[in-house]
Amino acid sequence: MSNGSQAIWTAVPSPAWLQVQAPRAGEGYPRLDCRMGLPLHENPLRDNDIMPEGSPDVRSARLRKHADYQRVYKESRKHFSPSMSYFFRLRTELDNVPEGPRVGLTAGRVLGKAVDRNRIKRRMREAVRINLSRLPQTVDVVLHPRKSVIDLEFAKLQSEVARIFSTVTSHTDKKVNKNNEGEQP
C-alpha cells in the first residue's frame, strides 16, 4: 500500500494539486463549524437560498459503476450513523476522474418493495444534493440507508447527512496531512 502510494506521488512531478487542496480544506473547516452551530432544521428554507451558488453537477457527482463501488468497499471500513451506514475513500490520480466528490447510494431488497426503495433513494439524493459542497474534492462516499429513512423527518435526515459529510472531511484531511508529512523528508 505505502509502496504504491509513494510511487504515485513520485510519478506526479508537480505538487500543484496538493496546493489547491490544502487551502480548500483549511477554509472548509470554520465554515462547516459555523453551520453546524446553526439550528438547521428550524429554518430549512435558508438552504434553498444558498444552494444555487454552490450546487455542482449532481450527475457527475454520483458513483455509477460497479467497479467504483467495489473499490470503495475494498479500501475502507463501514462507519455507522443512526439511520444509515457509510463507506468513503480518497481518490488517487490513477482513477482518472474529473474533480468533485462522488456519492453512491444502495437500496437492496431488504429495505422493502420497489416503491419504498425508490422513495428512500429520492430522499437520500435530495439530502446529499443539499450537503454536497461540504465534501472535499477527491472523495468517494457510499451510503447505505436503513429502512427508517422512509419515515424520518427530512430536516433530521438532512442534518445527519451533513454530520456524516463533515466527519468524512475531517478524516480525509488528516490523511492528506499525513501523506504530506510523509513526503517531506
Added chain:
RNA sequence: CAGGCAGGCCGGACGGCCGCUGCCGGGCGAGCGUUAGCGAGCCUGGGAGAGGAAAGUCCGAACUCCGCAGGGCAGUGUGCCGGAUAACGUCCGGGAUCGCGGCGUCAAGGCCGCAAGACGGCUAGUGCCACAGAGAAGAUACCGCCCGCGCUGUUCCGGUGAGCGUUCGUGAAAACGAAUGCCGACCGGAACAACGUGGGUAAGGGUGAAAAGGUGCGGUAAGAGCGCACCGCCCCGGCGGUAACGUCGGGGGCAGGGUAAACCCCACACGGAGCAAGACCAAAUAGGGAGGAAAUUCGCAGCCCGACCCGAUCGGCUGCGGGUGCGUGCCGGCCCGGCGCGCCAACGCGGGUUACGUGACUGAGCGCAAGCCCAGGCGCGGCGGAAACCUCCGGGUAGGUUGCUGGAGCGAUGCAGCAAUGUAUCGCCUAGAGGAAUGGCCGUCCUCGACAGAAUUCGGCUUACAGGCUGCUUGCAAC
C-alpha cells in the same frame, strides 16, 4: 334514504421556490473544413415526464439470433358450436347441462328469468374404487320372500285292531252280540311350525360416496322390463338450423356405475432460445494466427507399420472409381435417414527397427584402371518446440454506442354487425432511464388520499386496492 347487481371512468387538487431525465429552440463557441457547413462544451428559453394494475410472469404475438432435405416417435398445450382477432388458454353470440328464483301441476315432466364453468371420448383399451358391506363391476345371495325334499312335533281326517266305559239284547251269573263314546298304538293323507337341505328371486332390510334404469298397474309360488303406460336411455329416419343441437315419427326392453385435474384414445396446434436476444466500436492484461530478422537453447532427423473389399492380374507399389465398415461432428429431445470431416501424401502422434545426405580430407579393403565400399573427425544442409524482439491480422473482456420507442397507437364522429369487432374521415403525439429520472420545503382547500413505481414492445388473464362518479333493479318515505 337503504340494499343488490353491472360495466365504464377517476385514482387528492391548486400555487410558489429549488432540484432530476429526455426532447425542441436561441446565443456564445474550442476544434474540423478551401467555402457551404459540422460542431464538444457553456449560458439561456419552452414544453413533456409512471399504472389500472406499471405487479405476478400464467398464456398469446411482434422483434432478434441459432437451426432447418425428408419421414417417424416422444414431449407440451388446447378441447360443445359458430364468429372476432396478428395470435391466444382471450373476447362475443348461440347450444346442452347443473344451481337458484318464479309460474304451473296432486306430483313429475314443462315454461320463464338470473347466474356458473378445464362442457371431446369410460359405448376403443388398461388401471383404480380404501373402510363398511352378502356383494364394488363378464354382479352377489347375509337377513328376508317363495317352491321342492328330508326329519321332528302339533292338529285334523280316514282306516285297522286292542283296551276301557255306557246303553240295549240274551242270560241266574260268567260271558257273548249290537250300537255308541273315550283313550292310546299302527298305517295313509292334509295343514301348520321348527330345523336341515336343494333350488328360485332381485320387490324389501341393512352397508356404502356409489348396489346394475325410475314410478304405477298388471302379472307371479315369490318375484323380475316378464308385460303394459308415462318418464329416462340407445338406435334409425324425416324436418328445422352454417353447426352445436332441437323437434317429430318409428324401433329396441335397457345393453353401458364412477373416475380421463388416472394411463390413455381422438382432433387440432407447437423448431429452440430470449433485449442480460442481437448488432457495432473497443483499453489494459493474458492468449491465438500470419510474416520478418538475427541469434540462444533443447529435441528430432532414415526406413517400415498403424481400416477392409471389388474393378484386378503371379506378386508388389502408386493413382483413380465404386462399395462396405469404424470413428467423429451437425440436423438445439430421440430414432431412421441425410450431410460434412477423418481413417495419412506431409507435419504431428503411437509402435517397431537403430540410423541421414552431401563436400573435400585422412586411413583400411577390393579392382589392372576408372572407380566402388567401410571407418573417422570436420564443414554445409532440413524440421519442430520454448523464451525474448518487430510488424500485421482476427477473436474478445472492462467500458461505450445501438436495439429504444410513431405503435396490431390514442380520441371523436359516421357506417356495417345482436355483439366481440371491423372500417372510413378528421384530430392528436403521449416516459425512454441505465447504481437506473417525479424529489425537498412552504401555503391553501377537501371526503385527509388505497394498492402500488415503467426497463424491448403490444393483446389478454390472474392477483392487490381507500374513496368517488354512471346505469339498472328492489324496498321504504314524500310529491
Added chain:
RNA sequence: GGCGCCAUGGUGUAAUUGGUUAACACGCCGCCCUCUCAAGGCGGAGAGUUCGGGUUCGAUCCCCGAUGGCGCUA
C-alpha cells in the same frame, strides 16, 4: 429483466397406483434412577402438511391461483 426449483411438529427429514388417527430422530415436558448432574428407562404433549379455491366418495399427493424462500443466466 429472463428462466427454473422448493415449502410437512421447535429443528432435520419420511409418507406413491390418492385410502382410516400424517411416520422417525434430535429437542421439549413429567416421572423413575442418582447425594446431585449427565447418561439411561418409562410416559406425554406438540402439525393437520405455506395460504385460498377446484377435481374426487376421499387430497401431503392431481389441477389452478396467491405468498415466502432458493438457484441459474451478464
